[in-house]
Amino acid sequence: MSKRSALRPDLFAGQRRESKLDRLGDPLIALNKHIDFAALAAEVDRIAPRPESAQGGRPPYPTETMVRILVVKRLHNLSDEQVEFQINDRLSFQRFCGLQQSATIPDRTTVWTFENRIGADAARAVFEAVQVQLQRRGYLARCGQIIDATLVPAPRQHIDKEDKAALEKGEEPDWTPAQKRQRDTDASWTKKHGKSHFGYKLSASVDAKHKLIRKIETGTASEHDSQHFDAVIDAGNTGSAVYADRGYPSQEREAALKARGLKPMIQRKAQRNRELPERQKQRNRRIATVRARVEHVFGAIAQMGGKLLRTIGQARADFAMTMMAVCYNLKRLTHLESVRSTGK
Structure with a gap:
């Protein structure tokens, strides 16, 4: 041709x-x-x-x-x-x-x-509306839930010592309006695996059967994972097991879960200078095989282009993180429907 x-x-x-x-x-x-x-x-x-506009226009x-x-x-x-x-x-x-x-x-x-x-x-309303659509298609939360949190980085701030000291006292630094718009004073720093991270945190409850996000909670990076634990417990999951890693164990938490008829499957953490007994190590490994499914969820969110925020402030960060969970569930639903239709 x-x-x-x-x-x-x-x-x-x-x-x-x-x-x-x-x-x-x-x-x-x-x-x-x-x-x-x-x-x-x-x-x-x-x-x-x-919003209604009386001025007309497009x-x-x-x-x-x-x-x-x-x-x-x-x-x-x-x-x-x-x-x-x-x-x-x-x-x-x-x-x-x-x-x-x-x-x-x-x-x-x-x-x-x-x-x-x-x-x-x-x-958040959109997130809940997606949950309704999931349930209508038969994707009920089953086989227990996995609770974990992921750090969501924000653009790092370069604040000098004087301004940082003023912020710690609750005072507002002498910034111009343009500088204020570019300063994220809501995000916070934390350390994980020896590395410093600046930004926010997304906690989620994921059902062990379908790997769909059922509950979420947002906060800043410095908030401990355990602070969001109770907020993301999904009472609608048909399974009683609650899986979590070593960052969540406490006698009070496990007692509270049992009081609600739930089965705590939280990995044990060794005490200082004392190694875990082999029985506890084996239990941790059994939990890890299920708990690893939540890492697939956070990995999929990262593959959608990354978790880095392009916004300033807690309110916009909450919006962005919620939309991350919404879009993950939408993408996951299409995959589950494809598997259902092909039988593979």
């Missing part, structure tokens, strides 16, 4: 490309097939209704379209600028967001404004 014939204009080129995307396996098509995005948008509008984009854009943004870890460019550039993104025939594409400011409008409360 000559170059001229291969490059000739085709009035149906767009349709042909869409058909080829389907054959190649566009993952966003699977999301569109299995997720009721209209229901998620309804939750957003319930918690954060659209009508706002549908909430469902904006929710889909947030999902694309989080699945690919895009900034507001990048998501604007990618939607303009990629047919698959336009198709998923319902913007193929739109004369305009939401710009970075529109995306930023929408995120600020809905906030962490609406993101």
Whole structure:
């Protein structure tokens, strides 16, 4: 075939490309097939209704379209600028967001404004709405739950000693408005495995059967994992076992779990200068085989583009971390549905 014939204009080129995307396996098509995005948008509008403007102007984009854009943004870890460019550039993104025939594409400011409008409360409502869809499809929380936390890094702050001392006293440093916007005074430092980390923390309860996130809690990096333990206990799990690593053991916690009819499967930690008995080591290994499933969840979140936050402040960090959990569950649901349909 000559170059001229291969490059000739085709009035149906767009349709042909869409058909080829389907054959190649566009993952966003699977999301569109299995997720009721209209229901998620309804939750957003319930918690954060659209502001009414008497000045007229261009009508706002549908909430469902904006929710889909947030999902694309989080699945690919895009900034507001990048998501604007990618939607303009990629047919698959336009198709998923319902913007193929739109004369305009939401710009970075529109995306930023929408995120600020809905906030962490609406993101939590979306998370719970996804749980409803999971249950309707038969994915009940089963076989016990695994509780763990992951550090979510934020851009590191460079604050001099004088400003740091003022913050520790509860005083506000002499910063310009521009400097204040770039200073994250909510995030905190912590050490893990001998390395320093700055940012926030996402705690989760994951069901051992389907590896879906059922409960979440957010905080800063310096908050100990155990502070979120009770908040993420999932009372809806049909299994009684509660798996956790060595960072959570305490007699009070285990007694509280037993009082609720739950079975504590928390790894034991050796005391200083005393080695664990072999029986406890074997128990830890048995727990580890199940508890490792939660690491798959956090690893999958990292593979969606990384956990690094692009925001400043606790409120926006809570929103971003909640959307991480939402998008993980959406992606996991499509995988489970694919396995169910193929039988593999």
